[in-house]
Amino acid sequence: SAVISQKPSRDICQRGTSLTIQCQVDSQVTMMFWYRQQPGQSLTLIATANQGSEATYESGFVIDKFPISRPNLTFSTLTVSNLSPEDSSIYLCSVDGGVAFFGQGTRLTVV
Amino acid sequence: DQQVKQNSPSLSVQEGRISILNCDYTNSMFDYFLWYKKYPAEGPTFLISISSIKDKNEDGRFTVFLNKSAKHLSLHIVPSQPGDSAVYFCAASEGSGGGADGLTFGKGTHLIIQP
Numbered sequence: 001s002a003v004i005s006q007k008p009s010r011d012i013c014q015r016g017t018s019l020t021i022q023c024q025v026d027s028q029v030t031m032m033f034w035y036r037q038q039p040g041q042s043l044t045l046i047a048t049a050n051q052g053s054e055a056t057y058e059s060g061f062v063i064d065k066f067p068i069s070r071p072n073l074t075f076s077t078l079t080v081s082n083l084s085p086e087d088s089s090i091y092l093c094s095v096d097g098g099v100a101f102f103g104q105g106t107r108l109t110v111v
Numbered sequence: 112d113q114q115v116k117q118n119s120p121s122l123s124v125q126e127g128r129i130s131i132l133n134c135d136y137t138n139s140m141f142d143y144f145l146w147y148k149k150y151p152a153e154g155p156t157f158l159i160s161i162s163s164i165k166d167k168n169e170d171g172r173f174t175v176f177l178n179k180s181a182k183h184l185s186l187h188i189v190p191s192q193p194g195d196s197a198v199y200f201c202a203a204s205e206g207s208g209g210g211a212d213g214l215t216f217g218k219g220t221h222l223i224i225q226p
Contacts, residue, residue, distance in 0.1 A: 099209030
């Protein structure tokens with residue numbers, strides 16, 4: 001199983017600002033995935049990040065709001081832009097290892 | 112429309128007894144099912160899975176049962192221990208195994224083991 005480290009673990013941000021979440025994996029992986037869990041809701045896939053190409057976004061998620069970088073095979077960032085209270089969620093990084101493995105998550109609160 | 116449903120937001124069970132967590136799905140194309148366990152301030156961790164060609168999979172204290180005709184699966188924990196207190200997510204995929212790009216999750220059930 002992969003070891004996935006996410007930073008920050010939590011943050012409180014002002015409306016209109018942005019937060020960048022970092023995800024580091026202890027081994028090289030082709031694809032990395034970003035999920036969101038809104039309060040009381042299920043985990044929802046935001047996008048898939050491949051190294052060297054633009055991320056692929058799921059329906060309802062757009063690049064302007066959730067820009068993603070994937071500079072190498074062990075690292076990715078997710079930025080949540082122009083924050084509003086509705087963005088208050090847990091954001092999770094994930095990789096494939098037969099089944100999905102997750103980082104510890106980033107709890108974002110927008111005030 | 113929620114394709115994976117966990118209708119019990121919480122469940123309280125006495126230590127030593129059996130815990131049964133339920134999950135229903137609507138998409139008949141789902142062919143692989145997983146259970147994840149999540150502690151506060153941690154990410155979900157994989158617990159057990161089952162392919163649609165089976166109706167039961169067992170791993171130690173954990174057993175998952177699949178009833179395809181009813182589109183229902185359940186996770187049994189016997190005996191329940193205090194460390195089992197966590198949120199349990201049911202997940203399903205269609206043609207991608209348990210891969211992270213094809214999972215549909217339920218909202219989770221908070222299991223509380225009472226001493």
